[in-house]
Amino acid sequence: MITAALSICLIAGTQAPPLTDKEVRIIGTMSPVPPAPPDSSNRVADNAEAAMLGAMVFNRSIFSSNGAVSCATCHQPGRSFTDARAVAQGVGVGTRNSPPLGSVAHQRWFFWDGRSDSLWSQALSPFENPLEIDSTRVNIVRVISQEPDLKQQYEALFGELPDMGDAQRFPDRAKPGMPAWDAMSQADRTSVTRAFVNVGKSVAAFERTLTVGRSPFDRFAQALKRGKPTDGILSPAAVRGLQLFIGEAGCRNCHSGPLFTDRGFHNQGLPTADGLFPTDPGRAGGLESARSAEFRLGSVWSDDPEGDRARRAGNATAGPEHWGAMKTPSLRNLPTTGPYMHDGRFHTLAQTLAFYNTLEGHIRIDHHQETILKPLHLPPEDILALEAFLESLQDGAPDARSGKNKPLIDVDGDPMLDASE
């Protein structure tokens, strides 16, 4: 256990050796965050009116069965779109941690196990999840048709909503898998599902506008790239932490590129609370779900079902090593996105780093282990340095010494950089 006083003392003494050319080059690949790639599967992806409808839907709790839960319950703007809980609590209590949404449109797969292959299909799932918003597509479309501002915004974009007035023809609790759904006519099921998909695509359009802003690390990386002085932007400890991160600590093997994720899946071998074999199949189950998902990229609901992304998603394979694997999370805004890991088991960054340092309790089982992961066995001052570096990834945070905070948006027109492709 390191006391606060000792940690200040350890960290104050940390000096970073000068950066090598190789380090400077690598740091250049980690900033800035480029614009999100286009999404041809969603024809309103970059439509500002759709984003406005999406924002309205995202923030309203009228869709939920208890009238109290919206997307923003678990994805709160003031907490980098997370909820400060270990596992999510909506209408019920879930089993996984709510991820941040800043720059989420860069992801290739959504959810910790990647069981959605598009942002718009992801957005549809919380509505019908009994533990989250606990509604049905019929009810979502009905609420939109009853709320004048939502109805107007929807119809201006997508045309007339189905006539939801007849509660017998459109029973509120009808969704696939329920007898009430099977009793509806095929045409009504299609028209409700189409409207539901349009809502998901609008929510995705809103989510595409959620970006991570400039952090002290970005200011450091930009200054470095331009050959300008970097003194005082990061503390010496944070610079040392950055060197460890891209060097001997091996973090960049998985947390690479400007979003600090390879967007892939890895098994950290996290021990279970009872020390038994983990039961969450992670990516192995996620890929299977993504393949058979009603709203997958290759489905009739996509605006580009034959496109490249649909083809690549359809061809993705999982091996035995994917059992229990989770998506590498972005590390941006970490100070405001805890608790950490897919099950929110670590409440602080220090606890998370302590795990990487010792891999204590790490479960290594043939085929399921992550071979890149080795215990770091770093001394306490290096762990504190890594923590100082991770803290510099918070957007809007002031520089280490001057407290100076530059605008959050990169207006310098830097070329797009994405080292994770």
Ligand code: HEC
């Ligand atoms: C009850 C809390 C809760 C609600 C309500 C909720 N979410 Fe989430 N969200 C989560 C959790 C937990 C996960 C991760 C679940 C998993 O991986 O199985 C998640 C995952 C996501 C992801 C995937 C992010 C990534 O990097 O893979 C997106 C995007 C998202 N939610 C958007 C939304 C939208 C849009 C809504 C409203 C339609 C919504 N969420 C409603 C808790 C919630």
Ligand code: HEC
């Ligand atoms: C083998 C790939 C890999 C390596 C190497 C790796 N990570 Fe991770 N990291 C992951 C994955 C996957 C998760 C999510 C694991 C889970 O929830 O089960 C994760 C989670 C995290 C989290 C929690 C983030 C959150 O939002 O919950 C932090 C912090 C973190 N890693 C930092 C680091 C640091 C620092 C290093 C280097 C010491 C490192 N990682 C090395 C893949 C990796």
